Amino acid sequence: MENFAFYNPVKILFGKGQIANIAAEIPTEAKILVTYGGGSIKTNGVYEQVKAALAGHDFLEFGGIEPNPHLETLLKAVELIRTEGINFLLAVGGGSVLDGTKFIAAAVNFEGDPWDILAKQAPVKSALPFGTVLTLPATGSEMNTNSVVTKWETQEKLFFASPLVFPKFSVLDPETTYSLPPRQIGNGIVDAFTHVVEQYLTYPANAPLQDRWAESILQTLIEEGPKTLANPHDYASRANVVWSATLALNGMIGTGVPQDWTTHMIGHELTALHGLDHAQTLAVVLPNTLTVRRDRKREKLLQYAERVWDLVDGDEEARIDQAIQKTRDFFESVGVRTKLSDYGVGLDVIPLITDRFEKRGFVALGEHQDVTPKVVEQILALCA
Amino acid sequence: MENFAFYNPVKILFGKGQIANIAAEIPTEAKILVTYGGGSIKTNGVYEQVKAALAGHDFLEFGGIEPNPHLETLLKAVELIRTEGINFLLAVGGGSVLDGTKFIAAAVNFEGDPWDILAKQAPVKSALPFGTVLTLPATGSEMNTNSVVTKWETQEKLFFASPLVFPKFSVLDPETTYSLPPRQIGNGIVDAFTHVVEQYLTYPANAPLQDRWAESILQTLIEEGPKTLANPHDYASRANVVWSATLALNGMIGTGVPQDWTTHMIGHELTALHGLDHAQTLAVVLPNTLTVRRDRKREKLLQYAERVWDLVDGDEEARIDQAIQKTRDFFESVGVRTKLSDYGVGLDVIPLITDRFEKRGFVALGEHQDVTPKVVEQILALCA
Numbered sequence: 001m002e003n004f005a006f007y008n009p010v011k012i013l014f015g016k017g018q019i020a021n022i023a024a025e026i027p028t029e030a031k032i033l034v035t036y037g038g039g040s041i042k043t044n045g046v047y048e049q050v051k052a053a054l055a056g057h058d059f060l061e062f063g064g065i066e067p068n069p070h071l072e073t074l075l076k077a078v079e080l081i082r083t084e085g086i087n088f089l090l091a092v093g094g095g096s097v098l099d100g101t102k103f104i105a106a107a108v109n110f111e112g113d114p115w116d117i118l119a120k121q122a123p124v125k126s127a128l129p130f131g132t133v134l135t136l137p138a139t140g141s142e143m144n145t146n147s148v149v150t151k152w153e154t155q156e157k158l159f160f161a162s163p164l165v166f167p168k169f170s171v172l173d174p175e176t177t178y179s180l181p182p183r184q185i186g187n188g189i190v191d192a193f194t195h196v197v198e199q200y201l202t203y204p205a206n207a208p209l210q211d212r213w214a215e216s217i218l219q220t221l222i223e224e225g226p227k228t229l230a231n232p233h234d235y236a237s238r239a240n241v242v243w244s245a246t247l248a249l250n251g252m253i254g255t256g257v258p259q260d261w262t263t264h265m266i267g268h269e270l271t272a273l274h275g276l277d278h279a280q281t282l283a284v285v286l287p288n289t290l291t292v293r294r295d296r297k298r299e300k301l302l303q304y305a306e307r308v309w310d311l312v313d314g315d316e317e318a319r320i321d322q323a324i325q326k327t328r329d330f331f332e333s334v335g336v337r338t339k340l341s342d343y344g345v346g347l348d349v350i351p352l353i354t355d356r357f358e359k360r361g362f363v364a365l366g367e368h369q370d371v372t373p374k375v376v377e378q379i380l381a382l383c384a
Numbered sequence: 385m386e387n388f389a390f391y392n393p394v395k396i397l398f399g400k401g402q403i404a405n406i407a408a409e410i411p412t413e414a415k416i417l418v419t420y421g422g423g424s425i426k427t428n429g430v431y432e433q434v435k436a437a438l439a440g441h442d443f444l445e446f447g448g449i450e451p452n453p454h455l456e457t458l459l460k461a462v463e464l465i466r467t468e469g470i471n472f473l474l475a476v477g478g479g480s481v482l483d484g485t486k487f488i489a490a491a492v493n494f495e496g497d498p499w500d501i502l503a504k505q506a507p508v509k510s511a512l513p514f515g516t517v518l519t520l521p522a523t524g525s526e527m528n529t530n531s532v533v534t535k536w537e538t539q540e541k542l543f544f545a546s547p548l549v550f551p552k553f554s555v556l557d558p559e560t561t562y563s564l565p566p567r568q569i570g571n572g573i574v575d576a577f578t579h580v581v582e583q584y585l586t587y588p589a590n591a592p593l594q595d596r597w598a599e600s601i602l603q604t605l606i607e608e609g610p611k612t613l614a615n616p617h618d619y620a621s622r623a624n625v626v627w628s629a630t631l632a633l634n635g636m637i638g639t640g641v642p643q644d645w646t647t648h649m650i651g652h653e654l655t656a657l658h659g660l661d662h663a664q665t666l667a668v669v670l671p672n673t674l675t676v677r678r679d680r681k682r683e684k685l686l687q688y689a690e691r692v693w694d695l696v697d698g699d700e701e702a703r704i705d706q707a708i709q710k711t712r713d714f715f716e717s718v719g720v721r722t723k724l725s726d727y728g729v730g731l732d733v734i735p736l737i738t739d740r741f742e743k744r745g746f747v748a749l750g751e752h753q754d755v756t757p758k759v760v761e762q763i764l765a766l767c768a
Contacts, residue, residue, distance in 0.1 A: 001623045003399025008392070014640065015387025206620040209604045209628055216596030223592060236590040239385045243640070244593055252636070256398065256627070 001207045001256035008251050010143045011169040014243065016235075018171045019049040019133055022090070023057065025169040026131065030088035032059035033081055035101045037093045039063060044179040046135055050092055060084060065093065068150040068157060068271055068278070069100030071115060077104045078114070081128070089128055091167075094136030094184075095191075095278075102147035102165040105130050118149055118158035127164040133171045136180060137242040138188030138279070140195060140249030142170035150272060157272035172246065174238040182229055185241075186335035187279035189225040192245035193218060193330070194282040198261050199254040201290065201300050202367035207257045214253045215307045220244045222308070225334050258367040263289045265365050266376060269353040274345050283331040283338045288382040290324050292375060296368060340383045350380045385591045385640035392635050394527045395553040398627065400619070402555045403433040403517055406474070407441065409553045410515065414472035416443035417465055419485045421477045423447060428563040430519055434476055444468060449477070452534040452541060452655055452662070453484030455499060461488045462498070465512070473514035475551075478568075479523030479575075479662075482516050486531035486549040489514050502533055502542035511548040517555045520564060521626040522572030522663070524579060524633030526554035534656060541656035556630065558622040566613055569625075570719035571663035573609040576629035577602060577714070578666040582645050583638040585674065585684050586751035591641045595687070598637045602692045604628045609718050642751040647673045649749050650760060653737040658729050667715040667722045672766040674708050676759060680752060724767045734764045 013021055026032065034050065041047040062077045080086070081104070091101035105127040107114035116122040134142045141147070145166055148159040177185075200214035221244050227237035247253070266289075267281030276284075294301060298320070305311040305323035312319075328338050337343065354373040365371040397405055410416065418434065425431040446461045464470070465488070475485035489511040491498035500506040518526045525531070529550055532543040561569075584598035605628050611621035631637070650673075651665030660668075678685060682704070689695040689707035696703075712722050721727065738757040749755040 001399070001620065001627070003402065005395065005397050007395040011389065011391040012639075013389050015385070018387065206624070208607065208624060209600055209631065212600035212603060213597055216593055216600055219596060220593045236385065239640075240590070240592060243385070247593065255396075256623075 001205060002258070004256045006251055006255050007163065008143065008166070010167050010250075012143065012172060012246070013169060014172045015239075016173060016175055018173050019046070019176070020053050022050075022053045022131060022133070022169070022171060026057060026088055026090070028057070030057065031084070031086050032057055032088045032090055033077065033084075033086040034059055034061045034090045034092060035065060035077060035097055035104065036061070036063045036091075037065045037067075037097045040179070041092055041135065044135075044176065046092060046133065046176050050090070050133060054090075059090070060086065065097045065100045067096045068148070069096045069103070070152040071103075071149055072152050074100050074104050074107065074149065075114065078107045081108050087128060089130035090133065091130060092133040092135065094134070095139030095141045098132050098134070098141035098167075099139070099147040099149065101130055101132070102127075102141070103149045103160070104128075105165055106160070106162060115151060117160050119156075121160065124160070124162040124164050127162070129168050131169045131171075132167045133176070134242075135176045136184055136188060137177060137245035138184075138191040140192070140246055142167060142172065143246050143250040146249070148268065155272045157268040159268075172242050174235060174242045177238060177242065178233050180232075182232075182335055183277075185229055185232070187277050188245055189221055189241065189334045190279040190283050190331050190336045192241075192248040193221050194263060194279075194286050195248040196253065197286060198264060199257060199259050201297055201304055202258040202260050203297065204299050205257045210253055210255060210257050211303070215304075217244050217248050217253065218308045222330060229334060260289075260367045262293075262365045262371045262376075262379070265357075265362075266353065266379065269356060270345070270349065273349060273352060274343065276343050276345070279336055280343060283336040284340055284343075284383050285379065287324050287328040287338060288379045290327070291382060292379045293366070293371070294320055296370075347381065347384055350377055353380065385589060386642070388640045390635055390639050391547065392527065392550070394551050394634075396527065396556060396630070397553060398556045399623075400557060400559055402557050403430070403560070404437050406434075406437045406515060406517070406553070406555060410441060410472055410474070412441070414441065415468070415470050416441055416472045416474055417461065417468075417470040418443055418445045418474045418476060419449060419461060419481055419488065420445070420447045420475075421449050421451075421481045424563070425476055425519065428519075428560065430476060430517065430560050434474070434517060438474075443474070444470065449481045449484045451480045452532070453480045453487070454536040455533055456536050458484050458488050458491070458533065459498065462491045465492050471512060473512055474517065475514060476517040476519065478518070478520030479525045482518070482525035482551075483523070483531040483533065485514055485516070486511075486525070487533050487544070488512075489549055490544070490546060499535060501544050503540075505544065508544070508546040508548050511546070513552050515553045515555075516551045517557075517560070518626075519560045520568055520572060521561060521629035522568075522575040524576070524630055526551060526556065527630050527634040530633070532652065539656045541652045543652075556626050558619060558626045561622060561626065562617050564616075566616075566719055567661075569613055569616070571661050572629055573605055573625065573718045574663040574667050574715050574720045576625075576632040577605050578647060578663075578670050579632040580637065581670060582648060583641060583643050585681055585688055586642040586644050587681065588683050589641045594637055594639060594641050599688075599691045601628050601632050601637065606692070606714060613718060644673075644751045646677075646749045646755045646760075646763070649741075649746075650737065650763065653740060654729070654733070657733060657736060658727065660727050660729070663720055664727060667720040668724055668727075668767050669763065671708050671712040671722060672763045674711070675766060676763045677750070677755075678704055680754075731765065731768055734761055737764065
């Protein structure tokens with residue numbers, strides 16, 4: 001096991017009716033900005049629950065945060081906060097609203113151009129406190145420090161992370177996700193699954209507990225994902241998917257082990273350039289990352305084949321092939337297509353992406369830091 | 385899954401040489417009291433590392449905190465803190481030093497008799513901040529709010545918990561545990577194993593991820609425990625046991641599931657009355673709790689038999705019998721005896737314990753709240 005530091009102070013309020021308990025988590029004198037997305041919270045009852053819970057608190061609203069939240073939109077919220085003297089944020093929505101709110105929190109007191117937080121990884125020195133009400137299980141943003149923001153003007157999708165943007169609390173009420181369309185649930189399952197694989201499917205690091213915890217999440221998503229798609233109002237399976245998605249990226253399974261993140265880095269470019277949903281890019285790229293990196297990931301691929309997909313017979317190469325194919329089939333089974341052509345994207349995207357990596361000075365990605373732009377090209381070539 | 389709140393803000397610094405990093409976690413102006421036990425830290429190099437890390441900080445020492453820390457000893461530390469104006473504690477040791485330091489932290493500003501924090505569960509309203517350097521993997525105290533203290537005068541062993549006694553940070557350097565005698569490592573393995581079972585082996589609650597995470601810890605202890613006993617200086621297996629023990633009781637596997645704790649409640653009395661090591665009491669009681677409660681725990685016992693001990697053939701009763709026997713055998717294999725007679729304790733202890741439970745007004749224990757003093761009697765009768 002490698003040395004590590006682990007710290008995660010997010011308070012989770014999980015279960016039915018938990019929105020009612022947020023008032024106790026917010027200072028009474030706070031002046032709150034409630035941030036949200038396209039307005040679905042106004043039709044599914046979540047907005048009413050939040051409003052009732054905040055009775056007695058002073059709050060304003062900022063809606064319209066889009067999927068892959070735009071810098072341009074978020075800066076409008078920053079202006080509003082400065083004008084109105086807001087000192088607490090409440091993000092109500094999915095990963096995009098949460099990520100966007102993290103950026104808003106960090107940008108309010110940032111000196112200089114806030115885009116530098118992403119483009120230059122400029123250090124965040126303070127952030128407004130905020131809580132979240134999660135309505136879409138997928139990104140894990142509700143229990144981590146990560147944020148991904150898109151600059152619409154230049155079609156760049158970049159991330160930042162800072163311990164200052166841990167949510168103070170996050171409400172996870174599975175019932176608030178009942179009204180999501182199947183596409184978003186399928187996306188969430190693929191996103192959570194890939195978060196686990198990025199932290200697990202690297203090389204053996206003598207960390208059997210982290211391996212087993214990672215495999216546990218994969219097994220649970222494989223088991224509960226199809227159930228919750230078939231019966232969206234079944235509380236138990238939805239709750240299990242929600243909690244799995246949170247634990248997939250709260251730092252716990254990544255303690256003391258190498259991590260990859262190649263698939264995410266490539267996927268972000270596909271979203272930035274062609275507007276694919278984040279999970280769609282992962283479903284396309286991940287199986288091919290595994291294929292191209294099969295020699296570097298060989299031991300863990302065999303372990304994944306055996307423990308997650310029960311593949312123990314036949315020669316090792318065949319088991320690895322089957323494990324990768326089963327991964328692809330699983331993504332398809334939850335409704336997420338796995339080829340670039342499914343989204344009308346051609347291989348002409350390849351030089352655009354490798355060019356971007358080179359321009360940003362990425363020498364190499366992955367757990368061995370040897371995924372060069374050349375390797376990215378090989379991966380994308382298989383994605384057709 | 386049941387509703388739950390989860391919150392755990394302890395910062396973990398895990399790995400070789402991490403003691404050197406504690407200074408950055410303690411305010412420079414802090415006046416520190418370093419608490420420790422019988423002095424082994426002065427012979428195994430830990431004391432020197434701590435002293436070097438605290439160079440530039442103002443600190444005093446308080447040694448002599450005994451196993452099952454005594455109220456009488458801890459109150460002396462409270463006096464010293466008040467006299468010297470101490471405002472930060474650093475606990476260096478195992479679960480007893482950590483638990484004792486939590487009590488000290490809570491007692492310093494407590495109005496009234498501090499024993500009421502345990503005996504009357506009087507609410508803790510403030511506590512001194514503290515960090516820990518863990519030198520014995522077992523109790524999980526380094527990442528939770530629990531503390532168990534013994535009043536020597538009356539031979540009572542009681543617990544309290546408060547979010548105010550989360551450590552600010554905990555250092556887990558597996559190398560600091562190399563010099564522990566096998567008895568303490570074996571005890572730690574049994575303690576961690578039993579912590580998991582108390583939160584896992586109850587009844588199905590539709591929480592497959594929590595089940596798998598619990599089973600993961602049990603499997604890792606079964607696999608790595610004997611390795612670390614055979615090769616105490618093998619870093620990898622020791623690191624895996626250390627991290628398993630922490631995660632066995634940091635709240636994560638207990639989210640949204642029923643919990644038992646019957647074995648611990650009975651075990652505390654055996655320690656209080658006869659001085660057995662905490663883990664020895666668990667090794668004696670747990671298999672018999674499972675035996676007496678086999679009908680109430682039937683489904684989870686079968687799951688435990690299959691997933692942890694690979695018992696899938698034969699009739700169900702036989703599988704349950706074997707799973708319980710394998711649990712007992714595992715405890716014996718790591719050097720912890722499993723009968724009261726191994727420790728010179730007779731069944732005359734039974735009325736003393738049930739009498740104590742009745743006097744404290746315990747109606748019933750366990751995940752169904754139906755373990756009455758009568759059931760405790762049945763469990764203890766099998767412990768002979």
